[in-house]
Amino acid sequence: MQTREDLASLRWNAALAAVEIIDQTRLPHDLQRVTLDCLDDYCHAISAMLVRGAPLIGITAAYGLAHALAQDASDAGLARASERLLATRPTAVNLRWALERMAQQVDDLAPELRAAAALEQAHALREAEIASCAAIGEHGLALLQARAGEHGPLQVMTHCNAGGLATIEWGTALAPVYRAHAAGVPVHVWVSETRPRNQGTHLTAWELQQAGVPFTVVADNSCGQLMREGRVDCVIVGSDRTAANGDVCNKVGTYMKALAAADNQIPFYVALPASTVDWRCASGAEIPIEERGEDEVLAVTGRMASGALQTVSLAAAGTRAANPAFDVTPARLVTALITEHGVFAASESGMQALRARCQDFSLTPM
Template identity: 40%
Template sequence: MINTANTIQSVKLSEDNDAVIILNQTLLPGQKKFETLTTTEDVWEAIVHLKVRGAPAIGIAAAYGVYIGVKKMNAESVRDLYDGFTKMKNYLASSRPTAVNLFWALDRMEKRFNHSLKGEPIIDEILEELRKEAELIRLEDEQVCEAIGKHTLTLLKPGMGILTHCNAGAIATAKYGTALAPIYLGKQKGYDFRVYAGETRPLLQGARLTAWELSEAGIDVTLLCDNMASIVMNEGKIQAVLVGCDRVAANGDTANKIGTSGIAILAKHYNIPFYVCAPTSTIDLTCENGDEILIEERSAEEITTKWYVEPMAPKGIKTYNPAFDVTSHELITAIITEEGIIKPSYQENLKNIQKR
């Protein structure tokens, strides 16, 4: 068995700095294929079509994407370079609306560009500054994930049964993952966690990605249909729920993959702690509560035909396919960031954590 957290880098810059190399997650678990993206348009398409997914990985890909785009402009002036950068930044920001890391990473790239304009900037120097910032975003995410894992591990005990939903693992980040980071770190310490992964319909990230990633790393993982969460909780097999997050509102409401809020409700009923593992970059204090989070709605085909040889629904049937739902802060035991463990009242404690 290999340790996926240590060996697979799902998003990286090519050696010549001219392309973004991604693990195409739409092909897993059947095929492990890395693709080379040479244009900003390639990166936009990869994000939209979920070839690269997971809030941190999306942010990293977008940072690299805007960098390779402006590098290949061959701009003749700093003004032309800046105009091109702005267009590409706005274009990449349109790829997916819910994951705040996308906008956070692009804003960081813009700040780095603006900072490089001081004095008498040279185009090559500006490009090098953008490359450094994109690489820093990736490196920092790796460090953030490890810190989240260490903090979360203090809340867990060896031998626990842990339920997770969607994929918040190594392939969704720079390394380790968020919700799966304590699983990997726990394995190194001999904690022998038993992980239960929901399939995560309709795109099956839990089945295709989490189950694959954990099994590749030699971790005890059991795949469940999404509607089996209640029975395994009732049977006493689950002692904690760990999930990732795409956005945290100022009051502690969180947006994550569709189905997360239902698991939180079940965990509350069975008195099981429900932990959200989220980098501080996902905290959006400008968003007052979960009602203000824009939820992406995806195509009907993902429900009716995507995984089937024959359509699995009547032709022309109406569908509703939100990609995310919002979990109320009242259902969340703690939000764990790289800076530490945040408990209620979230309204005040989220502000304090971002001031550090």
């Protein structure tokens, strides 16, 4: 049986002195690891979504910068590599957070010392990410245990992928689920497909299957009806960027689930490490929403009966499509934020309390 470390989305290969990632564009059909050998590889892995999920994007960028400094540790080299990595994805704030942490570590060092210090910092950020997600799991477990009843499994709904594939090992939204399952709490997960890239079907379902957690994949448009029928006990999602007022930016479709949950008096939790809070961003209105290519909407890739992967068109030739990758859920629709520091209200007082707990790691203006 494969261990959690075996399935880690990013790991350091000491023998090769290189980073290995799971190519998530090939899941669930093929589990393939890719070695990142140059800055171009790191930038491509992030922009083409071989790696995705805000925490994992940040860790990948940290290692990318460390690799770049091993080639050119000058001030100009540091600036060029940081700029290239920062441009790969606009929405996930962990990308900027990780690059700033890396820069703080090496700015005052002599060029010949920068590469080793950067690699050490990237390793530290990776381990800190694992620890943060484990803590999120513990704090979220208490919420799930409080909702677990005597009438069958606890019914949890999630959206997109906020498990180990989006972080390193535990994940954010799925960490409490994994903890509950390990603690013997009967739990079942409704996995929304998450069109257009189908991260729910391709990634979350695959993760839960590997962990032995019961789940059912459902079409995105069916989630409101499931809530209305009383078949959902709570919703847990992740976050790519959370504003200082508690507004949450996550995979497009999250807002609709939050609305449905509010209308049916179902708790709507957001699980995130503190690094995902953008303290410079006053509200969700300031968060840039990434627009991705229309081919993601107009085509789909799957495995044929022959075993070959093939992409097929879904619409008539010449059809145009819009593809916003994220949406913003207002803080008023969020029941609570589950972080490594505890559970906080998505309110002014709740955000102030969270900031007080993690001031050393926040993105306050210089």
